[in-house]
Amino acid sequence: MQLNAVNSLEVKSVEIDGGFSVYPNPVKELLYVKASGDISEFHIYNFVGQKIHSEKNTSKTPQLNVAHLPSGNYMLQLIYKNGNSSSVRFIKE
Numbered sequence: 001m002q003l004n005a006v007n008s009l010e011v012k013s014v015e016i017d018g019g020f021s022v023y024p025n026p027v028k029e030l031l032y033v034k035a036s037g038d039i040s041e042f043h044i045y046n047f048v049g050q051k052i053h054s055e056k057n058t059s060k061t062p063q064l065n066v067a068h069l070p071s072g073n074y075m076l077q078l079i080y081k082n083g084n085s086s087s088v089r090f091i092k093e
């Protein structure tokens with residue numbers, strides 16, 4: 001019997017030292033994002049990992065309206081123009 005290992009899953013690198021912050025946290029309506037890199041889009045995931053919101057970024061000083069989200073814990077994923085990504089947790093009041 002011969003086993004051949006195949007690398008079929010490729011993961012983009014995650015930019016962890018890109019320098020970004022989100023505020024206020026916890027948030028009620030508007031979540032502001034400050035990042036050193038150029039952000040192309042945002043994804044918001046709920047606590048079970050379902051993507052519940054996506055939007056393209058069109059601003060140098062992005063802000064996300066999260067007023068429509070129920071109270072709880074969420075994960076915000078930032079996708080940079082170079083293809084890298086960063087994630088941060090936030091609390092919606």
